């Protein structure tokens with residue numbers, strides 16, 4: 001009861017302040033339904049000057065953009081492997097396999113060698129392993145792409161390898177997606193993704 005009363009007193013004060021502000025060069029006050037007192041009241045001055053139209057209203061709505069990857073189901077072979085093929089294979093998977101890190105796209109056990117190499121170390125590519133569990137994201141940038149040793153290695157100029165922002169973005173997006181391999185569920189669709197084939201989004205989501 002006391003809380004309700006305090007709420008209503010606050011609302012009345014807010015209304016008085018709001019009315020006092022009506023002469024100031026601010027846009028008209030906005031209404032809001034008060035869930036506690038069940039009445040409609042003035043929320044107070046909106047601090048946007050009258051002649052400033054919010055940026056979002058100064059143009060029409062944006063068309064939905066599928067993005068550089070075309071909005072298809074995610075596929076490690078499609079998104080990540082080309083970056084590794086272009087920049088890493090000469091030292092990690094061709095004749096040489098530096099640091100025992102094989103980054104070739106050869107299929108192995110339903111994945112690729114590169115995927116198994118990168119994911120075997122939880123600090124290199126942090127990810128949650130269990131599905132359907134309560135997962136707590138650790139604070140402080142220790143998780144996801146920000147907490148990944150792979151990203152800091154590559155951003156720090158590993159062996160003179162230079163990745164474009166788009167290529168780094170592919171690796172970062174992959175890790176932030178919990179470093180998944182497949183973006184589809186059915187065995188047939190997964191077999192196609194493993195072969196590097198692209199799949200459209202299902203008609204019904």
Ligand code: HEC
Pocket residue numbers: 083084087088089090091092098099101103124149150153154158159161
């Ligand atoms: C010119 C050769 C060369 C190229 C190109 C190269 N690497 Fe390396 N990489 C090395 C060498 C040498 C080591 C071992 C020494 C070290 O750890 O820096 C290494 C080590 C690594 C490691 C293990 C380090 C760790 O901290 O676990 C990873 C992961 C790695 N490379 C990823 C990559 C990726 C991804 C690319 C491509 C984007 C790449 N490398 C390109 C030479 C190369």
